[in-house]
Amino acid sequence: MAVAARSVPISKIRLSDGTQTRVKTDPDVVADYAEHAQELPQAEGEDPIVLFTEDEEAYWPGAGHHRIPALASAGYEHIKADVRKGTQRDAKLYSLGSNAAHGLQRTRADKRHMIEALLEDDEWSQWSSRAIADHLHVSHPLVEEVRAGKNGQMGEDKKSTGKISSTRTSKSGKQVPASRGPKCPKCAKAKERDPNCAACKKLQDEAEKKRTAAQFEKDRLKQEQAEKKAQRERAAREVKERREAEKEKKAEARRLAAEQKAREREEEKTRKEVAKAQRELAAETRRKEREAMATGKPIYDDPKVHAAIIGLSRLFNDRATALKQQKSLLFAAVRQGMDIVLKAWEAWRKAK
Numbered sequence: 001m002a003v004a005a006r007s008v009p010i011s012k013i014r015l016s017d018g019t020q021t022r023v024k025t026d027p028d029v030v031a032d033y034a035e036h037a038q039e040l041p042q043a044e045g046e047d048p049i050v051l052f053t054e055d056e057e058a059y060w061p062g063a064g065h066h067r068i069p070a071l072a073s074a075g076y077e078h079i080k081a082d083v084r085k086g087t088q089r090d091a092k093l094y095s096l097g098s099n100a101a102h103g104l105q106r107t108r109a110d111k112r113h114m115i116e117a118l119l120e121d122d123e124w125s126q127w128s129s130r131a132i133a134d135h136l137h138v139s140h141p142l143v144e145e146v147r148a149g150k151n152g153q154m155g156e157d158k159k160s161t162g163k164i165s166s167t168r169t170s171k172s173g174k175q176v177p178a179s180r181g182p183k184c185p186k187c188a189k190a191k192e193r194d195p196n197c198a199a200c201k202k203l204q205d206e207a208e209k210k211r212t213a214a215q216f217e218k219d220r221l222k223q224e225q226a227e228k229k230a231q232r233e234r235a236a237r238e239v240k241e242r243r244e245a246e247k248e249k250k251a252e253a254r255r256l257a258a259e260q261k262a263r264e265r266e267e268e269k270t271r272k273e274v275a276k277a278q279r280e281l282a283a284e285t286r287r288k289e290r291e292a293m294a295t296g297k298p299i300y301d302d303p304k305v306h307a308a309i310i311g312l313s314r315l316f317n318d319r320a321t322a323l324k325q326q327k328s329l330l331f332a333a334v335r336q337g338m339d340i341v342l343k344a345w346e347a348w349r350k351a352k
Contacts, residue, residue, distance in 0.1 A: 005048070005080060005081065005082050005083065006080065006081070006083060007078045007079070007080055008051060008059055008078060008079055008080075008081050008083060009077065009078055010068065010071065010072050010076065010077060010078065010079060011077075012057065012058060012059050013051065013059045013060075013061060013068055014058055014059065014060050014061075014088070015061065015065065015068060015069065017060055017088050018088070018092060019060050019061055019062065019065070019088060019091045019092045019095050020061075020065045020095065021092065021095045021096045021110075021113065021114050021117055022065070022106070022110045022113065022114075023107070023109050023110055023113045025065055025066060025069070026066065026104070027225075027228060029066050029070075029104055030066050030069050030070045030073065031070075031073070032070075033066055033067055033070030033071075034070040034071075034073040034074045034232075037070060037071055037073075037074035037076065040067050040070065040071065041067075047063070048063070048064075048081065048082040049061065049063060049064030049067055049068065049079060049080075049081040049082065050062040050063040050064065050081065050082045050084060050091075050094060050098070051064075051081045051082070051083050051084065051091075052083075052084050052085070052086035052087065052088070052090050052091040052094070053083060053084075053085070053086070054085070054086070054087060059081075059083070060086075060087075060088045060090075060091035060092075061091060061095070062084075062090070062091040062092075062094030062095050062098065063094065063095065063098040064081070065095070066104060069232075072232075072236065073232040073233075073235065073236050074236065074239065075236045075239040075240045075243065092117075093124075096114050096117060096118065096135065096136055097135050097136060097137065111136065111138045111142060112142070112146055114136050114138075115132065115136060115138065115142065115143055115146040115147075116146060118132050118135075118136070119132075119146065119147060129143040129144050129147060130143075
């Protein structure tokens with residue numbers, strides 16, 4: 001049952017708990033996805049990232065095993081995913097049936113690996129081949145082929161040892177029956193292995209050398225993967241630090257711009273206050289001049305300055321009065337001219 005499509009910290013996602021049902025996670029695909037991280041679908045579309053959780057402290061991916069490490073490499077700390085209620089086993093079962101129509105195409109080895117994962121489980125191995133094929137979206141003959149091969153291997157183990165008395169760890173992490181190791185033809189016919197058989201010891205030594213070489217190769221690959229992971233983490237840290245530096249730079253630019261606007265507003269306010277004070281002073285001066293002209297009382301200490309100011313004020317008043325008179329005479333002349341034109345036009349129209 002789906003809980004919600006929401007943001008989940010990548011640090012809480014368990015990628016190494018056996019829910020990846022492919023043969024392996026392709027690092028080249030992860031690197032390619034990381035370069036286009038912003039275009040990767042997360043909780044939207046037909047192929048969302050699906051996570052299962054029981055207590056919201058740990059999340060197991062059912063889909064998105066390549067996208068999640070790609071987003072982590074690109075510097076993402078949270079992803080949006082389709083979160084569902086369930087266990088690690090639910091996530092693995094969902095993963096087995098995903099990626100049939102979307103995402104990275106499954107190889108034939110991936111399909112066989114998924115079939116083997118179902119057949120190695122005590123519960124899922126009881127499914128019919130048709131049910132397994134429907135769930136994995138593979139062909140029925142391929143399931144029959146893998147199932148027959150596993151049954152044949154089990155039969156060979158029983159025939160050579162007489163019983164399945166030891167176990168081995170499968171790729172899914174479970175303990176499954178396995179043989180005790182190679183035997184020489186003579187000991188293979190006996191029920192018990194001869195501890196002093198030189199041929200068996202030689203075969204066992206060769207098998208041990210192969211296991212040692214395989215383990216060495218496995219450790220080498222693991223070390224390479226650890227180095228690549230460290231490189232991706234360093235690259236992610238560098239990307240994160242670069243983004244933080246850019247963010248701080250933008251924040252500083254916004255702060256400086258805000259301070260500049262504040263200074264401009266303060267300067268504009270000061271200019272308006274000065275202009276207002278100047279207007280008030282001019283109005284007060286004109287009022288005093290009018291009072292002085294009306295009363296004859298000087299408003300300036302120096303009589304000469306007072307006389308000059310009063311004279312200029314009277315001159316300005318006289319010029320203003322003259323301009324008003326000239327304007328009135330001009331308007332009268334224009335009206336008279338218009339009357340003459342209208343009369344002439346009326347006379348012409350009647351004559352016509």
